[in-house]
Every structure is written in C-alpha cells, then in structure tokens.
Amino acid sequence: MGAKKRIGMGIASAMLGAALIGGGTFAYFSDTEVTNNTFAAGTLDLSINPTSIINVDNIKPGDSFIRDFELANNGSLPIDKVLLNTDYTIVDAEGDNTDDFGNHIRVDFLYNVNKFDEVIFSTTLAELKAMSPEVVNENIFYPMFGEKGLPVGSVDDLIVKFVFVDNGEDQNQFQGDALNLTWTFTALQEAGQQR
Incomplete structure (x- = not known):
C-alpha cells in the first residue's frame, strides 16, 4: 500500500474515532415530568345481624316461628346481588328416619x-338446600332489593317464617331429632364500568 493510501487511511481512522468520541458528548435540551398514580380497590362488606337467626327446641308439627334479621352493606362498593347457600345436618335421635327432616x-x-x-x-x-344460590337470589333477594341491589350504607330487614309442617300423618320419626341449619350469604359486586 502506498504512502498516500496509508496517510488517507490514517486520516479516515482519526476522523471516525473523533466522530465516535464527539457522538458521546452531544448536547441537547430535555425536560422530565413524573406522575404519581394510585389504584385503590373498594371493599364489599355484607353484615348480618343477628348472626344466629333461629334457635328453638321442643318444636312439634304445626309450630311456626317468625324471625327477622338485617343485611347491611358496610363496604365502599354497592352490592349487586346477595346469594344464599343453605346447608343443614340432621341429628336422628332414634336412627329411625325414613324421610329428610328438612322436607x-x-x-x-x-x-x-x-x-x-x-x-x-x-x-x-x-x-332450598338443593337450589343454586343464583335461583335463590332471583326468587328472594331480587324481589326485595330490585335493580338497586344493596347500596353502600344501606340496611334491609328480612323476615322469615319457619313452619314445622303438620302433614296430617304420622311424623313420630322426628321426635327428639334436631336440624342444624347453616345459611351462607355471599355478596357480589356490580359489574365493572368505564370511568
């Protein structure tokens, strides 16, 4: 390679090196802004008062009992639906039941x-035990609450009448038996929305 070419290559290399160094120290105007954002979830808080709705003993066919209780929305979000799940156990005193006391x-x-x-x-x-909670909502809570559901801070009274049905037949198999009832109330939120 000739001297001119070597000198030309040297100058080109020096210019390339200077361009790379100069590129790292290029100055420009800038401005930065920071935003602080929060997503705070609301709360669903359904409360029941009293928590024990019925406790009776010495019942007989034909007896009835009226009990009332309150459902309250103590949360920060409206409750759209309340679902009720029913479960119970039977204590068969004599072990002679041929029918479900719940019937x-x-x-x-x-x-x-x-x-x-x-x-x-x-x-x-x-x-009631065999029904889905959604069916219970449609037949019990929707007629009571309607489309408004259970708004924040609201309280609704529910009244229930329990009847030990006298079917006019021999019901001796239920003497001394007990039925332990558990009702589980589940609150569901309203649908999300664009806000």
Missing part, C-alpha cells in the same frame, strides 16, 4: 314485619 320444615320469606301474610317465596329447607 317438613317450610320457609316463608316475607316482605316486612307489618305484612306477615305477604310471602315473597315459600319452599322447604330440603328444596
């Missing part, structure tokens, strides 16, 4: 304390 306990959900005869929905505990 003989009728449950009447009533509108309010002043109108004990105005029934929203009537069923037996056995039927």
